[in-house]
Amino acid sequence: MARRVVQVRNVTVLLGRFPALARASFDAFEGEVVVLEGPNGSGKTTLLRLLLGLVVPAEGEVVVFGVDPARMPSAVRRASTYLGHQAMLYDELTADENLAFFERLRVLHAAQAAQLLERLGVDRRERGRQVRHLSQGQRRKVALATALAKPAELVLLDEPHAALDPEGKALLDDVIVDLARGGRTVVLASHDPGRSGRIATRRYRVVAGHPREVPAC
């Protein structure tokens, strides 16, 4: 049996007055690609953020790498990487400068990220342009590369396929599968079950803040 990386038990999360998760339970094991499906607003994003201690459960238990992310956020965050809806990039810098900044913060190796960008189809010329001048799809790829180049055991991706063209989606799928083969744990949220069904080792369907495992077929 593979090591259990994430364990969520009966968790309720309140965003303001809104229960974004209601008695949610969820698991992820080492080397898995777990896909969370469900419509917008069903609580997928909140579930990912819960694992990083960015939202705190009102009740229930969360364990990631054996610790509670709300109590020891840095232990969990050091070993994880996350890509949210919003690309966490500085718009006025070029892709290369963004990478260089994160390298200076000792978060990633710029060379590795550049390699990843190459693989996703962003060439050297585009990397030298300010991020705000890039197309949505190219920006998304830069954001993906910065997130995935961080050496992390747990990879959390929120709608990573959004804004990518079919070719880009296929390239990303390859990258994700490679990550999982390398022993990383990938949890990704998607409202496009057809797409992610191909790479998923296990799937959850999230409805109204409550994830349910989809039996393998």
Added chain:
Amino acid sequence: MRSTQLRRLRRAIGAAALVGVAATAWLGLVVTPPAEFFGNLVRLLYVHPSMAWVAFLAFGVTTLASALYLWRRTRRPAWDLLAAASAEVGVVFTGLTLVTGSIWGRPTWGVWWTWDALLTATAVLFLLYLGYLALRRVPMSEERRGVRSAVWALIAFVDVPIINQSVYWWRTLHQRPSLSIGPTNAVEVHGIMAVALAVSFVSFTLTWVWMVWVRFDLARRQRALEQLELAHAIAERLESVEAGS
């Protein structure tokens, strides 16, 4: 029951404060004699310094409660609510300190406002805590608001001695402070005047205690209501999950 006893105590404090304030007015306006030098103006002595004392007391309590909230081991929503209640009442008393000080200044110094060190520092303090109340109005989650306003209260608290020192030097380095005779240090206080002064300090402090208590209680009940609404919302969401399966 404990809570009814507490409520009775609160009501007693409120009544005592009301009687005390009335007594202060009666002692200050009727019983005490006019002073030799200041004449009838000395009667302002029975309101202004006690206002100032309560204002500083209120901000002391806000700072203390904020620090207790920030420290993780003593973090309770109650500290945040207490800090807020105390600051709000404190702003009222600071405003009254400034107004009564100004009313004192006009006949004594011929101007409504003098840049006297103490007065200036009090004015800046007033502005700092208006900022505190404005920050609390910004919509955000309960915990975030608690942390942010507590941090702000501490930053403001650190600022107070610096402001005091700088305005003190500002007003005293060049010209001797011929004007900065506050109402307190120019009059010899004795006999019935001392009684009136003491009554005023005690009764305005009691007024403050009562007001903070009431305000705190209101905030606490407000919070309880919000949590009740939250529980309903969770129940509804769970029902919809059950219905969907």
Added chain:
Amino acid sequence: MLRVAVAVWRKDLSIEWRSRVLLNQVVPVTLVIVVLFGFGLDARTTLLRAALPGLYWVSVFFALTLAVARAAAIEGEANAGELLRLLDITPSGVYLGKVLAVATWGLGIEAVAAASAAILFNAALVDPLLLSGVAVVADVGVSAVGVVLAQLATGERASESLLPLLTLPVVSPVLLAAAKAWQAGLARTPSLAFPWVEILLAFSCIYLVVGMLVYGIVLEG
């Protein structure tokens, strides 16, 4: 921590180099304020010269709050509050970097404002060493407070007037001390400036320490 600070500082400088928001907007605003003082005081140069320290510092303080807001906006665009938390980077390092960046921009603003005030008010800036020394320390003090307060004031729906409401009263001793020190310098009585320089130094040191302690708490909260 210093490594992080330098990285953040360099990043902010190169963003400003690219976007030139401060150069194209904040610096001109400072000039406008200086010119408006000339209009408001009927262009009486003796009056303007006498009031120069106060007028100068009031305009610089407004410009500095704009610079602080800009520094916060850069991080807001990239959703960096969350980013930095996720990357588990020393908050005090980020704080120092932001303070350094704002202070660097502030020096530019101060230089432009000083030059324009000297020319427009027809005043000689005697004792430039004292004046610029005071300017540097005051700049650091305001930046040290401003960076924390900008983080407090930039909620999801906080209004833009909140930041100046919070910042200006807190830095009022800096305004007072800097103006008095400049007054002493311009009057060729530099010895009178010492207590004010003391206040400036104390303020800057205290708030740098406070900022490093609380910045992480504010980010997390």
Added chain:
Amino acid sequence: MNGYVVAGYLAVAVGLGGYWLWLGLLARRLRRRERELGVREGHDGSLA
């Protein structure tokens, strides 16, 4: 009696009285909402 003295005492009365009235207003609004939600008066919110 001195006009300034009267003004000073009046200011205190208006200030504290005004705040007292405002507290009363808040309490009334709160009580109405409590009744709407069916909470008995003086209900204790848990502040743990």
